[in-house]
Amino acid sequence: MQKLIAGVDEVGRGPLVGAVVTAAVILPEDYDIPGLNDSKKLTEKKRDVLYDLITDQAHCWSVGRAEVDEIDQLNILHATMLAMRRSVEGLSVKPDHVQVDGNRCPDVEHICTVEAIIKGDGLVPAISAASIIAKVTRDREMLALDAQFPEYGFAKHKGYPTPDHLSALEKYGVLAEHRKSFAPVKKLLS
Secondary structure, three states, X not given: OOOOEEEEEEEOOOOOEOOEEEEEEEOOOOOOOOOXXXXXXXXXXXXXXXXXXXXXHOOEEEEEEEOHHHHHXXXXXXXXXXXXXXXXXXXXXXXXXXXXEOOOOOOOOOOOXXXXXXXXXXXXXXHHHHHHHHHHHHHHHHHHHHHHOHHHOHHHHOOOOOHHHHHHHHHHOOOOOEOOOOHHHHHHHO
């Protein structure tokens, strides 16, 4: 019987706004998803196409998240590990092993074995798939936030601390969705 391996990745550690989003994906042996790669190396259009192929073909997949208040309370690293654990726990099928992009592992030993793989999002197809699911999910959330608050430009910068975002923060102020513990936001609140 095939050993079920879940790939896990995150997106959104650096932005000043919104949740950190993770995904866990178990691909079947016979998947046919050409072009799987680290989501950062793909165009938005290609990610959207791959997202549909992954969600159609994956043995199972799950999205985990840590919200702004959790990020502010725990710090971004611990919030990311929490979101990763949630994505693994959310899988409809229990994996035998989890491979995580990066150099740290979430606490999922109660479920299965786990290993960290540096640059795994470009090396391991299931991690690449998780990278794409997480990125597309978070980007869609930023588009929805942009529809609510177009003056901030979230559709363009996805919440990252670009000059445009920092300028909008200065001009329009801090939103509930901003991470209050991050320096540029914290500075405005003091």
